[in-house]
Amino acid sequence: MPAPEDTAEQIAALLDGLVRRQRRASKADLDVTHGQLRVLRTLDNADRALRLSELANQLGIVPRSATSVVDDLEAAGLVARKPDPDDRRATLVNLTPAGTKVLATIRRLRRDAMVSLVERLEPSEQAELLRLLTRLSDD
Known part of the structure; x- marks a missing residue:
C-alpha cells in the first residue's frame, strides 16, 4: 500500500492535470488569461x-x-471604469455586457x-x- 504522502502526491498530480x-x-x-478570468469572476460575484x-x-x-489586469480587460471591452460618486479619488470597476458574455462562454466550455x-x-x-x-472541499 502506498504511503499517504505518495497517495496525496498522485491525487494532486491527477487533479492538476484535470484542471x-x-x-x-x-x-x-x-x-x-487565468488572472483576467479571476477578475471577471470576482466582479460577477460582487453585488455592485x-x-x-x-x-x-x-x-x-x-x-x-x-x-x-483591469487595464487589459478594459482595452478588450470586458470591464468598464467609472468614477466613484462617494470618493472622487477612487475608481469603480464593473463587467460590461461583453465581459458577462465572455464569462458565460468560458463557464459553458469548462x-x-x-x-x-x-x-x-x-x-x-x-x-x-x-x-x-465535497467532503474534501468543506472547510
Missing part, C-alpha cells in the same frame, strides 16, 4: 461595482497588479469539458466522486 485540461478546453478562441482596491483585496494581489470527463463514470461513481470532492 489544466479544463482550462485548455475553455480557451477556445478566447484571449483571456468594486473599487480597484477592493478588487485587489478580494483577489489577494497588490493594487498595481489589479490595475494592470462545464462541457467536465461533462465529457465525468460521462466516463457510472452515475453511482459520479455521485461518489461528487461526495468525496
